[in-house]
Structures are given as C-alpha cells and as structure tokens.
Amino acid sequence: MRLEDKICLITGAGSGMGRAAALVFAREGAKVAACDLKLETARETVKLIEKQGGKALAIEADVSREQSVRLAVAQSAKAFGGLDVLYNNAGIFPSDDHSVLDTEEAVWDKVFGVNVKGVYLVCKHGIPELLKRGGGSVINIASFVALVGCSVPQDAYTASKGAVIALTKSLAVQFGPQSIRSNVICPGPIETPLLTEWLLKEPKEKAKRLNRIPMGRFGKPEDIVSMALFLASDESSWTNGAVLVADGGITSNYF
Numbered sequence: 001m002r003l004e005d006k007i008c009l010i011t012g013a014g015s016g017m018g019r020a021a022a023l024v025f026a027r028e029g030a031k032v033a034a035c036d037l038k039l040e041t042a043r044e045t046v047k048l049i050e051k052q053g054g055k056a057l058a059i060e061a062d063v064s065r066e067q068s069v070r071l072a073v074a075q076s077a078k079a080f081g082g083l084d085v086l087y088n089n090a091g092i093f094p095s096d097d098h099s100v101l102d103t104e105e106a107v108w109d110k111v112f113g114v115n116v117k118g119v120y121l122v123c124k125h126g127i128p129e130l131l132k133r134g135g136g137s138v139i140n141i142a143s144f145v146a147l148v149g150c151s152v153p154q155d156a157y158t159a160s161k162g163a164v165i166a167l168t169k170s171l172a173v174q175f176g177p178q179s180i181r182s183n184v185i186c187p188g189p190i191e192t193p194l195l196t197e198w199l200l201k202e203p204k205e206k207a208k209r210l211n212r213i214p215m216g217r218f219g220k221p222e223d224i225v226s227m228a229l230f231l232a233s234d235e236s237s238w239t240n241g242a243v244l245v246a247d248g249g250i251t252s253n254y255f
C-alpha cells in the first residue's frame, strides 16, 4: 500500500475531491482525519472509509477560524499519534464572485478567508506536527484559473488561488531543509458539487467550457486524487515547490 502508516489530515473531506481523496488515501493504508465545515458530511466520509475497512476520524472544522483549526489539528494528532500529510483541499467558489468591478467586499473577504487564510492556518498549526515526525508533505489545491486569465471572471477566487501557489513556494523553501515537501495542484474544471450545482447546470455555460478543453471532457475527482496520492506518498520524496497542473490541456490551449 502506498500510504501505509501515514497520518493525513484532509480539509473539505465531506464532499467532492476531498471525500474522494479520503477514500483513496484510506484504501492505500493511511489513517485519515476527515475535516469539514459540517460534521455530518465528514461523518459520512468516515462511514464510507470504515465500510471499506479503513481508519478515519470525522472532525468539524472551519478552516477560516484559528481556534477551530487549532482544535482540529490537535484532535487529529491525538487520535492517530501525529501527522504526516496536510491536504489543504477546502475551498469556496461563490456565484457572486465576478469582476473586481462588481464583487462585494464581503465576498472577496470570504473567499480569501477560506481559500488563503485556511491554508495559512492549517499550515501554522499542522506543520509543527509534521516537524515532530521528522518531515512530511503539504498538498495545496489551487486552480488552473490562477495560471490563465478568464473572460468570465471570478476575480476573488482567481487571486486567492494565485496566493496559494505563491504561499506553497514559500513553504517549500522554508521547510524543505526539514524534510517537509510542499506542492500545489492546479485542477481544471472537475465534476464535483462545487461545479455541477452551479456552472454545469446551464447547458450553454457547460458547452462553452467544454469547448475549451482539448481532451473533450471535464475532469473527475480521481484525476486529481491520483496526483495527490503521489504527493502524499514517499514516491514524491524529491518533489518540492512543484505546481502540478491537471486540466485536460486547457492552459496549453490558444484556440
């Protein structure tokens, strides 16, 4: 098994790619601290893991609040004896995030509170746990929109994911000497509730986006989880500060 004995904290583990990662990581031998805003969805993930014979703990945590993150990290480390992997997956993509011209300040702050401050807080409290175990892996989730401009803007989201890329590189340089690898994945559009419950509901909007993907399909959570599995495992022992793109070729596409 590729994650035998690894202890992994995953944020946003109650839905989409976070849940998919929790299931795959547990199947590969990891003990999973499944954190989510709603305890109920985290519990559902844990139930699914237990059904497949794995070990996991459901934790209610709001990544945008320090006290909540502090408790979640402490609870995870106590339950499993430490932490080896921090998987910063939780993120939001509100429908009222548009251009800088018409995005409300509160929306901007909310997006940065979860997407950027959340990564900062999990690293602030989680990295000391990784250090106690002699190293580990930080996996951050950004987005392809941080790499190319988009004529249908979500400027707060885009800027927040750019910040995640920059922060990842800083972490890679700071903590590489202490055997902590920090890498970031930039997914293209993936069929998860975050996307399907909004953008992909509209056939016209769906077709517009599909048209831009050289591989002719949206991504599936597994397309990202397989990359995260590599980053969580010892197979990525010399991968540090990498920006890994899984987007079906969108960011290489001129026409």
Ligand code: NAP
Pocket (backbone or CB within 6 Å): 011, 012, 013, 014, 015, 016, 017, 018, 035, 036, 037, 038, 041, 061, 062, 063, 064, 088, 089, 090, 091, 092, 093, 114, 141, 142, 143, 144, 186, 187, 188, 189, 190, 191, 192, 193, 194, 195
């Ligand atoms: P998702 O299905 O919406 O799952 C995100 C999970 O994070 C949800 O369970 C959500 O809970 C939780 N969450 C939201 N705010 C939180 C908070 N403050 N603290 C803790 N958990 C919180 O999303 P997804 O599509 O799997 O996305 C996962 C990551 O990939 C995100 O960072 C997203 O930006 C990124 N991404 C997604 C796509 C895509 O096309 N889907 C593309 C590129 C990047 P609630 O449901 O209760 O809000």
